[in-house]
Amino acid sequence: MPLPTSIPSFDELPLQKGDPIHSAWGLWGTGPESALGSLNYLTDELVLKTMKEEVRTGERVGLNLPLDLVNPPLLGRVGFEQKVIDKHPRVINDDVITFNTQGSSxxxxxRHFAYQGDKKFYNGTTQEQIHASPRTEINSLQSWTTRNLAGRGVLIDYARYAKLHGISYEAFSAHPITVEDIxxxxxxxxxxxxxxxxxFVRTGYVASYKAADQTRRELAAQGRWVGVRQGQATLEWLWKKQFAALASDCPGFEMIPHAEGEGMLHPVVLSGWGTPLGELFDLEALAVLAEKHNRWSFFxxxxxxxxTGAVASPPNATAIM
Incomplete structure (x- = not known):
């Protein structure tokens, strides 16, 4: 669909009376493209322009953690399981895996995280609509997979910045990354x-997790982590920037637990704006490559x-320099 001719200010949200706080339902119309939310920014023209400007060396790095790395699982989720099947008498192997789609990157x-008070997902979708039959499509990831995601990525390397400036913090604690930091x-x-x-915001969580022994990983499973600080100032800044998507290497993009008196970003970003949230991305090799070239943008x-009906998915993501 055509991009909006103008973006309303943050103070103009919600766009319609009675909609949840800070929501922008209707910004992308009511047709099939509305399900893409802010991914509508990733037009063919923008992707082509980005490829020409950002791909310079051809170096590529995957941004996906192993599906079986996080153990014990975070937030009480089901862990990864694999069965390797020997198809005797033929010398052939298959494998079957079972995993929570939010157990790793x-x-x-x-359809993941609604406005809790309003009990509404993006564009007013209800839990009843999602569960009306075993596998409904509304607000699922499937609408994204027709053309997938492609565009300009920008890495904000907080872990590097903190090291350079002598900022000490614990990755498995509620350490805030503010808009001013970014x-x-x-x-x-x-x-x-x-x-x-x-x-992309590199918090240092993945680096700490990879280096942790089992005792430390059990501490991580208690559900505290460094991340972007919540609050009105952060929401207003994110809205002004109009990113196509947000991602980080911590389990929730935003720090958990959130600061007292500051509500979570998840309901507004996901269910208010239709902006995808990426979590537990592996940004370590990308950070090395960015520093090597002194360039923190990439394709x-x-x-x-x-x-049908995906609530979340491994990103199968690649950065190309």
């Missing part, structure tokens, strides 16, 4: 944001799993 769909890092890295960017692609 993942995209959250627009702007300072962008300035140091020479990053200029553009509408339709995919914002990004992602191909989520394609099945």
């Amino acid at each position: 993942q995209w959250d769909s627009l 702007e300072a890092i962008a300035s140091e890295q020479g990053v200029k944001f553009a509408v339709g960017d995919v914002l 990004f692609t992602s191909s989520p799993l394609n099945y």
Whole structure:
């Protein structure tokens, strides 16, 4: 669909009386494209322009953690299981895997986290609509998979910034990354944001998790982590930037537990704006490559799993420099 001729200010949200706080239901119309939310920014023209500008060396790094890395599972989720099947008498193997789609690197769909008080997902979808039959499609990831995700990624490397500036923090604690931090890092890295960017925030969580022994990983499973700070200032800044998607290497993009008096970002970002949230992305090799080239923007692609009613999916993501 054509991009909106103008984006309302944050103060103009919600767009319609009676809709949940800060929501932008209707911004992308009512047709099939509305299910894409902010992914509508990733037009063919923008993707082509980004490829020409961002792909310079051809170096590629995957952004996906192993499906079986996180153990014990976070947030009480089901862990990864694999069965390797010997198809005797033929010398052939198959395997069958079972996993929670949010157990490792993942995209959250627009049916994952509702406005809790209003009990509404993106564009007013209810839990009853989602569960009306065993496998409904409304607000699922499947609408994204027709053309997948591709565009300009921008890495904000907080872990690097903290090390350079002597900021000490625990990855498995509620350490906040503020808008002021992000702007300072962008300035140091020479990053200029553009509408339709995919914002990646490297918190250092994945690096800490990979280095942790089992005792430390059990601490991580208690559900505390570094992340972007919640609150009105963060929401207003994110809305002004109009990113196509948001992602980080921590389990929730935003820090958990959130600061007292500041509601979570998830309901507004996912169910209010239709902006995908990526979590537990592996940004370690990308950070090395970005520092090598002194360039923190890149071409990004992602191909989520394609099945009816997906709530979340491994991103199958690649950054190309």
